[in-house]
Amino acid sequence: xxxxxxxxxxxxxRAPTESDVAKVAGVSQSAVSRAFxxxxxxxxxxREKILHAARSIGYQPNLLAxxxxxxxxxxxxxxxxxxxxxxxxxxxxxxxxxxxxxGRHILLFTTNAEEDENQALEQALxxxxxxxxxxxxxxxxxxxxxxxxxxVPIVQINRETRLPGISTVWGENQRAGELVAAFLHASxxxxxxxxxxxxxxxxSQMRQKGFIEYLSSVGKKDVKIxxxxxxxxxxxxxxxxxxxxxxRPDAIFCASDYMAFAVIDVATREFGLDVPNxxxxxxxxxxxxxxxxxxxxTTFSQPAGSLVQEAIIIIDKMIADPGRRxxxxxxAGDLIVRGSAKRPKTGFVNNVTNKIWLP
Amino acid sequence: xxxxxxxxxxxxxRAPTESDVAKVAGVSQSAVSRAFxxxxxxxxxxREKILHAARSIGYQPNLLAxxxxxxxxxxxxxxxxxxxxxxxxxxxxxxxxxxxxxGRHILLFTTNAEEDENQALEQALxxxxxxxxxxxxxxxxxxxxxxxxxxVPIVQINRETRLPGISTVWGENQRAGELVAAFLHASxxxxxxxxxxxxxxxxSQMRQKGFIEYLSSVGKKDVKIxxxxxxxxxxxxxxxxxxxxxxRPDAIFCASDYMAFAVIDVATREFGLDVPNxxxxxxxxxxxxxxxxxxxxTTFSQPAGSLVQEAIIIIDKMIADPGRRxxxxxxAGDLIVRGSAKRPKTGFVNNVTNKIWLP
DNA sequence: CTGAAAGCGCTTACAG
DNA sequence: CTGAAAGCGCTTACAG
Numbered sequence: 001x002x003x004x005x006x007x008x009x010x011x012x013x014r015a016p017t018e019s020d021v022a023k024v025a026g027v028s029q030s031a032v033s034r035a036f037x038x039x040x041x042x043x044x045x046x047r048e049k050i051l052h053a054a055r056s057i058g059y060q061p062n063l064l065a066x067x068x069x070x071x072x073x074x075x076x077x078x079x080x081x082x083x084x085x086x087x088x089x090x091x092x093x094x095x096x097x098x099x100x101x102x103g104r105h106i107l108l109f110t111t112n113a114e115e116d117e118n119q120a121l122e123q124a125l126x127x128x129x130x131x132x133x134x135x136x137x138x139x140x141x142x143x144x145x146x147x148x149x150x151x152v153p154i155v156q157i158n159r160e161t162r163l164p165g166i167s168t169v170w171g172e173n174q175r176a177g178e179l180v181a182a183f184l185h186a187s188x189x190x191x192x193x194x195x196x197x198x199x200x201x202x203x204s205q206m207r208q209k210g211f212i213e214y215l216s217s218v219g220k221k222d223v224k225i226x227x228x229x230x231x232x233x234x235x236x237x238x239x240x241x242x243x244x245x246x247x248r249p250d251a252i253f254c255a256s257d258y259m260a261f262a263v264i265d266v267a268t269r270e271f272g273l274d275v276p277n278x279x280x281x282x283x284x285x286x287x288x289x290x291x292x293x294x295x296x297x298t299t300f301s302q303p304a305g306s307l308v309q310e311a312i313i314i315i316d317k318m319i320a321d322p323g324r325r326x327x328x329x330x331x332a333g334d335l336i337v338r339g340s341a342k343r344p345k346t347g348f349v350n351n352v353t354n355k356i357w358l359p
Numbered sequence: 360x361x362x363x364x365x366x367x368x369x370x371x372x373r374a375p376t377e378s379d380v381a382k383v384a385g386v387s388q389s390a391v392s393r394a395f396x397x398x399x400x401x402x403x404x405x406r407e408k409i410l411h412a413a414r415s416i417g418y419q420p421n422l423l424a425x426x427x428x429x430x431x432x433x434x435x436x437x438x439x440x441x442x443x444x445x446x447x448x449x450x451x452x453x454x455x456x457x458x459x460x461x462g463r464h465i466l467l468f469t470t471n472a473e474e475d476e477n478q479a480l481e482q483a484l485x486x487x488x489x490x491x492x493x494x495x496x497x498x499x500x501x502x503x504x505x506x507x508x509x510x511v512p513i514v515q516i517n518r519e520t521r522l523p524g525i526s527t528v529w530g531e532n533q534r535a536g537e538l539v540a541a542f543l544h545a546s547x548x549x550x551x552x553x554x555x556x557x558x559x560x561x562x563s564q565m566r567q568k569g570f571i572e573y574l575s576s577v578g579k580k581d582v583k584i585x586x587x588x589x590x591x592x593x594x595x596x597x598x599x600x601x602x603x604x605x606x607r608p609d610a611i612f613c614a615s616d617y618m619a620f621a622v623i624d625v626a627t628r629e630f631g632l633d634v635p636n637x638x639x640x641x642x643x644x645x646x647x648x649x650x651x652x653x654x655x656x657t658t659f660s661q662p663a664g665s666l667v668q669e670a671i672i673i674i675d676k677m678i679a680d681p682g683r684r685x686x687x688x689x690x691a692g693d694l695i696v697r698g699s700a701k702r703p704k705t706g707f708v709n710n711v712t713n714k715i716w717l718p
Numbered sequence: 719c720t721g722a723a724a725g726c727g728c729t730t731a732c733a734g
Numbered sequence: 735c736t737g738a739a740a741g742c743g744c745t746t747a748c749a750g
Binding site: 063068075084089093097123127232264266269288295 | 442627
């Protein structure tokens with residue numbers, strides 16, 4: 001047994017480090033570091049020598065150590081709840097893929113209660129993440145202040161909250177409500193209802209605002225509002241409440257596709273209603289499932305890929321210029337016409353992939 | 360401006376460190392470290408003094424630095440594809456929540472092509488993750504060898520591949536195929552088909568094996584096999600191929616619920632078939648959507664929560680004893696009876712939450 | 719119980 | 735272009 005091996009007390013062999021590579025290549029440890037730093041000042045020949053040595057012993061840079069030294073981890077924290085809603089699954093996927101293009105990755109925090117929300121974010125900060133994106137997830141104001149103090153940009157996806165220092169991207173929520181109302185009114189519905197998300201959801205509030213304001217302007221002032229809490233189960237419960245009364249609605253607008261699925265389920269299976277002849281149902285999001293013929297849902301689209309793309313642009317701007325003020329950005333959507341709601345006679349436009357409606 | 364502030368060249372203030380806390384509390388930096396280490400040797404009074412000082416300046420430990428020093432990051436890499444399949448969304452959620460109970464978190468790698476698969480895993484290793492879990496995701500053998508050399512445990516979820524050193528947990532795949540076959544045969548079907556996943560998916564192969572072997576044993580030797588590639592779109596395409604022929608199947612078993620949804624969509628909307636009277640469809644997974652009445656899918660369950668739980672147990676064992684051999688573990692499921700397949704006259708059992716079938 | 723010191727594996731001015 | 739050295743913010747033997 002050589003002296004070197006004898007010194008190694010652990011059974012499990014250490015992963016090779018820059019020093020190991022340096023020894024093999026016959027250069028200094030700093031030279032090795034430079035060989036792995038794009039744009040660093042190294043002779044072409046020594047770089048090659050080093051890379052060869054590195055390969056021969058299976059060296060991989062330790063990204064944790066690099067992060068500590070550079071103060072940049074290339075890790076982005078994602079705080080998310082509602083992963084069962086396909087819209088948020090899409091957000092995760094898009095964010096992960098788009099970040100990967102620049103070598104960054106997601107550290108995931110799934111949250112339910114607000115307490116573990118806060119705890120999660122504290123942990124995220126401790127991991128020295130480069131930024132924090134929050135989707136369907138709300139942190140306390142204190143904590144977001146803490147992020148700002150730590151110089152970690154925060155961007156919210158799909159919220160319209162106006163908090164100091166917090167960037168956010170969202171869809172056309174109020175316009176969604178207005179367009180849906182116009183569409184349903186143009187196709188001659190009588191009784192309207194809105195299945196909201198949670199009470200404190202700003203995007204749900206904006207959709208509701210657009211919806212009832214438009215309807216009010218055309219004389220429909222008694223829109224029933226119920227809260228589906230963005231879950232399938234609660235949406236099903238409130239759908240029952242909506243449909244079991246004498247004068248049931250013939251048009252239901254839901255604050256998310258996912259809740260719209262629950263409404264359609266209850267209406268067709270439990271109440272024997274025909275969608276759209278007895279009841280029109282419209283959602284928001286345009287998740288992939290909406291196009292599945294089991295639901296064939298008319299919906300206002302909110303493209304997850306675009307929201308994520310804007311979020312990343314914001315993150316990059318904030319990182320490049322930490323003094324910068326929060327950025328707020330709205331992403332456009334369309335009313336995608338499918339089979340779950342009666343259609344007006346006029347106003348269709350053919351999009352590249354979908355039939356969309358404009359008044 | 361004080362001397363100290365003058366020395367701070369950056370606009371953005373550094374996050375406070377142990378040294379900062381030490382200065383405020385009037386102790387050494389190592390004392391601060393101990394105060395934050397459970398079970399370390401510190402006087403109760405000094406610990407309190409330190410924690411108070413820490414709070415006063417908003418100190419949070421730098422987990423990256425801690426990871427570097429302890430060689431334990433409390434980060435688990437998750438390589439996953441198919442996030443659009445709700446089963447895998449559930450795996451993400453469950454893994455994230457169950458790991459959070461012990462203060463660990465997921466570093467997420469979403470993968471499509473096998474190349475970025477490998478690249479992802481290399482990166483994961485570079486981040487010094489404590490373990491790697493792979494779901495619906497396949498790495499090259501070389502890379503998995505590299506993980507082993509680096510002493511990083513790997514566990515695969517939902518694969519039956521037998522690779523040296525790789526732990527894996529899976530459902531009762533062959534039994535699923537057998538039970539489904541028995542169920543369909545007992546309810547008097549004539550023409551059988553199997554919608555497989557990808558050609559190289561071991562779990563799909565095992566399900567197929569159980570299915571055709573049972574059917575063969577009762578004289579049904581001509582089961583049609585098509586490949587849905589685990590995607591909704593491909594499953595829809597092969598469903599069309601299956602149904603457009605003269606002698607179409609009246610019983611289709613799908614290697615995943617997600618593909619079963621596509622089959623039901625195509626059968627009902629495009630071919631006007633009644634499920635289950637014209638066609639029985641059965642899946643595997645029992646994702647939440649299966650219970651939604653739009654599909655009301657009969658399916659063999661594969662509980663994501665249990666699979667994840669076993670995976671974590673394995674990880675912990677491997678970390679505790681790195682010399683240990685790979686662990687392989689099968690998780691039991693049930694045939695959950697719902698409305699998408701004709702039922703046999705006999706053999707029902709009432710589970711706590713579901714109606715299950717046993718021959 | 720406590721502090722000084724070495725070390726985790728990198729990066730990055732600074733000299734040469 | 736290259737190396738020696740200090741530093742990133744922690745942990746952990748080692749003395750006292």
